[in-house]
Amino acid sequence: MFAARHTLWMGLVVLVLFGFTAAPAHAQGKAKGKDKHYAVSSDKAVRVSRAVLIEQGYYVVRVERVGATQVIYFRRGNNGRGKGKGPLQRMVIRTVRDRVFFEEAEPSVLVNIDIKLKL
Numbered sequence: 001m002f003a004a005r006h007t008l009w010m011g012l013v014v015l016v017l018f019g020f021t022a023a024p025a026h027a028q029g030k031a032k033g034k035d036k037h038y039a040v041s042s043d044k045a046v047r048v049s050r051a052v053l054i055e056q057g058y059y060v061v062r063v064e065r066v067g068a069t070q071v072i073y074f075r076r077g078n079n080g081r082g083k084g085k086g087p088l089q090r091m092v093i094r095t096v097r098d099r100v101f102f103e104e105a106e107p108s109v110l111v112n113i114d115i116k117l118k119l
Contacts, residue, residue: 040117045093045100046070052112053091061088069094 050060053074061073070093076086092103102110 039098040100042068042070042093042095042100045102045113045117046072048116049091049093049102049109049113052109052116056109056112058109059085068096 046063049072050063053060053072057077058074059077061075064071064073072091072093073088074091075088078085089106091105091109094101094103102113105113
């Protein structure tokens with residue numbers, strides 16, 4: 001009797017543990033592959049992006065137009081410490097059907113761009 005009750009209890013514990021691990025995880029945020037998009041002109045998107053990058057201490061090296069996309073090349077400044085400049089980074093602004101998509105953007109920069117474009 002004791003052995004049957006013990007195995008039944010262990011089976012129930014295992015079933016509950018599997019139930020918790022198989023439950024879907026909610027509120028995990030957005031998927032990594034999703035890009036932000038806005039209904040603004042690409043020129044305004046570039047202007048706002050340049051302004052935000054400069055406000056956050058980045059140097060905008062150049063802006064290139066490649067077809068319908070614009071690529072902003074920037075690097076981190078030395079922040080007054082005299083340690084040189086950071087590596088060259090890029091942000092791609094792609095226009096598709098009067099929507100502007102930001103790709104390869106720093107998350108902290110993208111938050112401020114989001115705020116300025118919604119104003």
